[in-house]
Every structure is written in structure tokens, then in C-alpha cells.
Amino acid sequence: xxxxxxxxxxxxxxxxxxxxxxxxxxxxxxxxxxxxxxxxxxxxxxxxxxxxxxxxxxxxxxxxxxxxxxxxxxxxxxxxxxxxxxxxxxxxxxxxxxxxxxxxxxxxxxxxxxxxxxxxxxxxxxxxxxxxxxxxxxxxxxxxxxxxxxxxxxxxxxxxxxxxxxxxxxxxxxxxxxxxxxxxxxxxxxxxxxxxxxxxxxxxxxxxxxxxxxxxxxxxxxxxxxxxxxxxxxxxxxxxxxxxxxxxxxxxxxxxxxxxxxxxxxxxxxxxxxxxxxxxxxxxxxxxxxxxxxxxxxxx
Amino acid sequence: xxxxxxxxxxxxxxxxxxxxxxxxxxxxxxxxxxxxxxxxxxxxxxxxxxxxxxxxxxxxxxxxxxxxxxxxxxxxxxxxxxxxxxxxxxxxxxxxxxxxxxxxxxxxxxxxxxxxxxxxxxxxxxxxxxxxxxxxxxxxxxxxxxxxxxxxxxxxxxxxxxxxxxxxxxxxxxxxxxxxxxxxxxxxxxxxxxxxxxxxxxxxxxxxxxxxxxxxxxxxxxxxxxxxxxxxxxxxxxxxxxxxxxxxxxxxxxxxxxxxxxxxxxxxxxxxxxxxxxxxxxxxxxxxxxxxxxxxxxxxxxxxxxxxxxxxxxxxxxxxxxxxxxxxxxxxxxxxxxxxxxxxxxxxxxxxxxxxxxxxxxxxxxxxxxxxxxxxxxxxxxxxxxxxxxxxxxxxxxxxxxxxxxxxxxxxxxxxxxxxxxxx
Ligand code: SF4
Numbered sequence: 081x082x083x084x085x086x087x088x089x090x091x092x093x094x095x096x097x098x099x100x101x102x103x104x105x106x107x108x109x110x111x112x113x114x115x116x117x118x119x120x121x122x123x124x125x126x127x128x129x130x131x132x133x134x135x136x137x138x139x140x141x142x143x144x145x146x147x148x149x150x151x152x153x154x155x156x157x158x159x160x161x162x163x164x165x166x167x168x169x170x171x172x173x174x175x176x177x178x179x180x181x182x183x184x185x186x187x188x189x190x191x192x193x194x195x196x197x198x199x200x201x202x203x204x205x206x207x208x209x210x211x212x213x214x215x216x217x218x219x220x221x222x223x224x225x226x227x228x229x230x231x232x233x234x235x236x237x238x239x240x241x242x243x244x245x246x247x248x249x250x251x252x253x254x255x256x257x258x259x260x261x262x263x264x265x266x267x268x269x270x271x272x273x274x275x276x277x278x279x280x281x282x283x284x285x286x287x288x289x290x291x292x293x294x295x296x297x298x299x300x301x302x303x304x305x306x307x308x309x310x311x312x313x314x315x316x317x318x319x320x321x322x323x324x325x326x327x328x329x330x331x332x333x334x335x336x337x338x339x340x341x342x343x344x345x346x347x348x349x350x351x352x353x354x355x356x357x358x359x360x361x362x363x364x365x366x367x368x369x370x371x372x373x374x375x376x377x378x379x380x
Numbered sequence: 381x382x383x384x385x386x387x388x389x390x391x392x393x394x395x396x397x398x399x400x401x402x403x404x405x406x407x408x409x410x411x412x413x414x415x416x417x418x419x420x421x422x423x424x425x426x427x428x429x430x431x432x433x434x435x436x437x438x439x440x441x442x443x444x445x446x447x448x449x450x451x452x453x454x455x456x457x458x459x460x461x462x463x464x465x466x467x468x469x470x471x472x473x474x475x476x477x478x479x480x481x482x483x484x485x486x487x488x489x490x491x492x493x494x495x496x497x498x499x500x501x502x503x504x505x506x507x508x509x510x511x512x513x514x515x516x517x518x519x520x521x522x523x524x525x526x527x528x529x530x531x532x533x534x535x536x537x538x539x540x541x542x543x544x545x546x547x548x549x550x551x552x553x554x555x556x557x558x559x560x561x562x563x564x565x566x567x568x569x570x571x572x573x574x575x576x577x578x579x580x581x582x583x584x585x586x587x588x589x590x591x592x593x594x595x596x597x598x599x600x601x602x603x604x605x606x607x608x609x610x611x612x613x614x615x616x617x618x619x620x621x622x623x624x625x626x627x628x629x630x631x632x633x634x635x636x637x638x639x640x641x642x643x644x645x646x647x648x649x650x651x652x653x654x655x656x657x658x659x660x661x662x663x664x665x666x667x668x669x670x671x672x673x674x675x676x677x678x679x680x681x682x683x684x685x686x687x688x689x690x691x692x693x694x695x696x697x698x699x700x701x702x703x704x705x706x707x708x709x710x711x712x713x714x715x716x717x718x719x720x721x722x723x724x725x726x727x728x729x730x731x732x733x734x735x736x737x738x739x740x741x742x743x744x745x746x747x748x749x750x751x752x753x754x755x756x757x758x759x760x761x762x763x764x765x766x767x768x769x770x771x772x773x774x775x776x777x778x779x780x781x782x783x784x785x786x787x788x789x790x791x792x793x794x795x796x797x798x799x800x801x802x803x804x
Contacts, residue, residue, distance in 0.1 A: 091413055094413075094420075101428075102431060102434065105434040105435040107438070108439055112438070125522075128529075212754040213750070215754065245534050245535065247531055248530065248538045248541070249522040249528060249530065249531060250529045266519070266529070268514055268516045268523065269515020270510075271455045272594075275595075275598060277600060278600025278752050284452055286446035286451070310515070311515030312516060365600070368600060370599075
């Protein structure tokens with residue numbers, strides 16, 4: 081009898097020790113749990129939110145940004161316009177590789193400053209070759225170098241987008257005007273889309289973005305440049321909060337050479353249509369069948 | 381082990397089977413927490429490693445996956461590598477089910493439960509690794525059918541979640557049912573488990589093929605985008621699974637009174653002799669195609685085996701893996717289970733480790749190096765990733781140990797239903 085009770089007592093003590101150790105091990109998570117809000121947790125998918133629900137979500141997100149960064153921002157839900165299909169083209173003959181577009185993207189889209197993030201990567205390529213293997217994104221000398229040309233790469237808003245195909249929860253999709261978007265509140269952070277993208281266009285929020293309140297661009301939208309949460313995917317949207325209101329993408333506006341051409345593919349008089357009809361145009365990795373909305377061309 | 385499927389199972393008389401179930405659970409709890417000094421030491425060690433992993437994971441949860449070595453260039457690493465390997469282990473367990481049920485190998489049949497318990501534990505590990513890889517585990521419910529928004533059938537990841545879950549349930553059912561019937565002192569009714577066993581054979585192949593399709597379906601990653609990936613996955617699975625079981629069976633034989641016949645081990649060794657050669661053949665075919673063709677598509681293989689532009693972090697890993705696999709194959713063919721079982725054990729351990737590298741880090745990381753824009757950013761797991769990974773494996777071993785303990789207790793009649801209840 082005493083043998084059994086001793087064993088039971090020991091087992092009990094073991095269980096208590098284990099529980100205490102477990103509590104200690106998970107203690108740091110309390111900060112994470114405290115940050116979870118029930119509304120955020122239960123929020124439905126973007127496409128399932130009614131107008132009123134969306135208004136409430138936007139208000140909540142604005143309040144959160146103010147609380148965290150001390151700035152008042154305006155987050156809108158800017159919808160696509162009918163009769164518009166966006167397309168973008170880039171003139172490789174005149175791009176000088178100054179990376180102003182990448183910088184403008186960072187400011188416009190409220191990117192993490194610590195990692196110097198941007199949706200645009202500019203490759204310095206060897207003249208006479210389109211082989212990416214012979215290009216590099218890391219160069220610190222004066223530009224342009226005589227034997228090089230420069231190829232900025234950003235999201236190609238593919239019509240047959242691998243990232244959309246693979247997302248397990250439909251957190252990323254193609255809008256009716258051709259822009260591929262992410263619902264940052266629906267993404268589970270599996271990064272399958274990042275593995276699938278052939279253009280290195282997607283970025284993951286490995287940590288909460290670091291950005292000072294005064295650097296935040298307050299003109300924001302739900303599907304594009306609002307400050308992203310930790311642990312979710314993000315990507316270039318051609319600045320949909322601008323283009324859907326008739327403005328141009330930030331990267332285009334800042335380009336000193338005029339290498340960038342943007343517009344509505346359905347408008348026969350648009351500059352983009354003229355470029356597509358008259359220039360030697362190509363898309364990157366055409367053989368993959370992704371059907372990009374982003375075109376490259378040469379002048380001569 | 382939580383399972384409720386078999387409670388409604390063969391009921392003769394039905395009330396009895398239902399009423400005894402709580403007793404089964406209660407006694408199982410007793411068996412799971414009771415044992416010799418060795419058992420306590422082993423479980424304490426596993427629990428300690430598990431808790432270290434839990435602690436590292438909470439750190440990652442709070443600060444984001446920036447605490448790992450992963451980047452936008454190499455966006456999957458240690459976790460997804462281990463996930464892939466664990467799925468293989470789970471699928472490989474079926475190499476015991478096939479001889480036991482299809483070829484009616486009696487001695488294998490007696491211990492087939494070990495394979496099924498391995499399948500359960502390995503799936504727990506696999507699910508554990510996908511979970512720790514998620515940036516937003518709090519949003520996992522988005523993937524549940526109907527409640528969330530599952531992108532099925534388009535996303536292979538949703539397929540994987542479905543097949544893994546079903547495989548787990550099938551194995552839980554079979555193991556739970558067989559043990560419970562034994563516990564009641566009845567002979568199991570084939571109707572209630574044989575169909576599931578046969579489905580599980582097909583299902584094992586499906587879980588690992590679907591896992592291969594996760595990668596091979598991505599056109600932008602030439603290293604993965606090859607039809608040979610699924611066959612290679614299956615071949616490695618059929619090495620890793622049997623190799624693990626060969627070792628596990630001997631441990632069970634040494635440490636418990638459960639009867640493990642030589643026949644089962646010999647059957648597994650014969651299987652291994654074939655699957656290991658098959659695996660090497662597939663590796664060879666892949667290497668030939670990669671290097672003979674050349675060009676940009678070879679860049680990842682070049683990086684993995686020889687380094688690229690002076691970057692070569694994975695070279696020692698993959699050559700170790702290749703060496704281990706070749707050595708294991710040779711050792712297995714020149715050793716006899718009668719006279720040199722220890723050599724076979726070394727071969728199994730080598731194969732387990734070799735495939736862990738080849739199919740973990742060696743498969744996942746080169747998919748990202750060079751990146752899709754041909755940048756070379758290297759990756760090796762950091763301390764946090766090691767801690768979390770070891771923690772997940774410890775959890776798997778805890779499940780495996782407890783499962784085995786329960787099975788042994790039931791099969792050796794140490795754990796039986798109380799007669800008074802049985803006849804009530
Ligand atoms: S990271 Fe987010 S958007 Fe990308 S596939 Fe996973 S859930 Fe979808």
C-alpha cells in the first residue's frame with residue numbers, strides 16, 4: 081500500500097513540475113496573446129465583408145495605426161473601376177538604373193525601413209545578354225555603366241498568376257482591373273506564394289515593419305499600402321490606391337528618364353497601347369506561361 | 381491517443397464495448413505514466429527537449445520569423461525540410477503494412493502495429509512542422525473547409541492538409557480499434573479494420589505524392605519542377621520508414637516482453653535492399669539529367685553539389701548525405717541479419733540521416749538558390765530553428781513511445797478489461 085501511494089505522489093509531483101515548466105516555457109507568449117484582438121481574429125475574408133463591416137474594419141485599423149505609430153492615417157477601400165485593365169511597360173533603352181523608383185516605392189508603400197524594403201529590384205545586366213544569371217541587384221558605383229543596361233523588376237500582375245493558384249486560403253487574388261492583391265488580415269503566412277512567384281515579387285513581413293510615425297504615408301488603402309502586420313505576405317499593387325483614382329504609380333512619377341509607361345489597356349488611345357503596338361516588346365520568362373501585365377521594350 | 385471512432389465499432393454486445401471505453405482510457409493513462417527508471421529518464425529527457433522547443437517557438441511567435449535564418453530569398457528552410465522528411469517517414473511505415481496484410485507475412489503481421497504507430501507519430505511531427513512555419517498560426521482556421529476559405533482544388537497545400545489529416549485518422553482508427561479489441565479480449569472484426577488498412581496503403585502513396593507535387597508544380601523553381609520528384613519522394617520514404625522500424629523493433633524486443641520475431645526484421649531488410657538501390661538509381665538519373673544538360677537550369681544542383689560563385693554552404697551536407705546513402709546500401713548488401721545485425725543497424729541509421737539531409741535541407745534550400753532573379757543568398761538554420769525543430773521531433777518521439785507502450789501493454793495482456801465490467 082505505501083508503495084502505491086508513494087508512486088502516485090511521485091507521479092503527481094512530476095505532473096506538477098511538468099506543468100510549471102511548461103508555463104515558464106510559454107511565458108513570453110503573453111505579449112503576443114495580449115496583442116490579439118477578438119475582432120481581428122474573427123474578421124472575415126475581404127470578399128465576404130459588407131460595406132458596413134468594411135467601414136468598421138477600416139476604423140479599427142486606423143485606430144490601431146494611431147495607437148502604434150502615433151499618426152492619424154486614412155485607410156480607404158478603393159475598388160476597381162469598370163472598363164479598366166491596367167498595364168505597365170518599361171523602356172530598357174533609357175532606364176539608367178538610378179533606383180529612384182525603388183526609393184519612391186518604399187516611401188509610398190510604407191515599407192520596413194530597417195531592411196530598406198521595396199517592391200522593386202533593379203538588376204544591372206550585361207549588355208548583349210538577357211541572362212539573369214549575368215545580372216546583379218547589388219551595385220554601388222555610378223550609373224549608368226557603359227557596358228550595362230538596367231532592368232527593374234516588380235510584380236508582373238500575371239494573368240495566370242502562380243501565387244494566386246497556390247495560396248491555400250484564397251488570401252491573394254486577381255482583381256477585375258488586373259491587379260493581384262493580398263488581404264493582409266486573411267493571409268496565414270505560409271509563404272507558398274513566395275516560393276511560387278518566378279519574379280521575386282512577393283515580400284514577407286518577417287518582423288513587424290519598422291517605420292517612424294512621421295515617415296508614414298497617411299494616404300492608405302486596405303489592399304495596398306497600409307502598414308502591414310507581422311507574419312503576412314505583401315506585394316506591389318501598382319499603387320492601386322493611386323491608380324484607381326486616376327493617378328499614376330509612385331515609381332513612374334519619380335522616374336527621371338521617363339522609362340516607365342502606364343495605362344489602361346482597354347483604351348485604344350493610351351500610350352501603353354501605342355508602345356505595345358509599335359515597340360519591340362517582351363515579357364520576362366514568357367516560357368512559364370504566367371502572362372504578365374508588365375512589359376519590357378527597347379527603343380531601337 | 382485521442383480517438384473515438386472505434387467506440388461505435390463491433391458491438392457484441394454493444395453496450396459492453398461502449399461502457400468499457402472510459403476504463404480503457406483510464407488504464408491507458410496509467411500505462412502511459414508508469415514504467416521503469418529507463419522509461420522515466422527517457423520521457424523526462426524528451427519533455428525537456430520539447431519544452432526548450434516550446435520556449436524557442438514562443439520567442440519566434442512574439443518577434444516574428446525574422447528570428448530565424450530565413451529571408452525573402454530563401455523563404456522556406458529547416459521547418460519545411462523536416463516536414464517533407466516526416467511525411468516520408470509516415471508514408472514509409474506502409475512498407476510494413478503491405479507484407480503484413482497483402483502478402484500475409486505472419487511475423488510481420490504480429491508487429492505491424494509498430495508501423496502504424498510510427499505513421500501516427502510522424503504525421504504529428506509533419507503537422508507540427510507546418511504549424512511552426514506559419515507566420516500567422518492564429519489564422520489557421522482560415523484553412524478549414526466551409527468555415528474558412530479553402531482554396532481547393534487549386535492549391536496543392538490544401539490537398540496536402542486533407543490527405544495528411546485523413547491518413548492520421550485512418551491510422552488512429554486502425555490502431556485504436558485493434559488495441560481496444562485486444563483489451564476487451566475479443567478478436568477484431570476484419571470488417572472494421574481491413575478496409576481501412578487497404579485504404580491506408582493507397583493513402584500512404586498519396587500523402588507523399590501530394591507533398592512532392594507541392595514543389596514539383598512550381599514552374600518558377602527548376603530544381604523542383606521535375607517529374608522525377610514524386611518517384612524520388614516515394615523511394616526515399618520507403619527507405620526511411622523501414623529503416624526506422626528495423627531499429628524500433630529491436631528496441632522493443634530488448635526493452636519489453638513483446639515478442640518480435642526475426643521474420644519481421646528480415647522482411648524489412650529485404651525491402652530496404654531494394655528501395656535503397658532504387659533510391660540511388662533515381663538520384664543518379666537526376667544528376668545525369670541536371671549536369672549533362674547544363675545551362676541555367678542546373679544552377680541549383682551546381683550550387684548544392686559544388687557551390688556557385690564561391691558560395692557553397694550546402695556542399696558538405698549533400699556529400700555527407702550521398703556518402704551515407706551509398707555506405708548504407710553497401711553495408712546492407714554485404715551483411716546478414718543472422719550474423720551481423722549490428723551492421724544492418726548502422727546501415728539503417730546512416731540511411732535515416734542521409735535521407736534526412738537529402739530530403740530536408742538538401743531539397744528545400746537549393747530550390748531557392750539561386751533565387752528567381754538569380755541572386756545567391758545562402759541559408760543554414762540558426763539556433764532558434766534547431767531548438768524548435770528538435771522540440772517538434774521530441775513531441776513525435778513522445779507520441780511514438782507512448783503509443784508503443786500502450787500497444788505492448790495490451791498485446792502482452794498487462795492491460796486488460798476488468799472481467800466484472802466485461803460481463804455486466
Ligand atoms: S503566404 Fe499568405 S498569401 Fe501567400 S500563399 Fe500563404 S496564405 Fe496565401
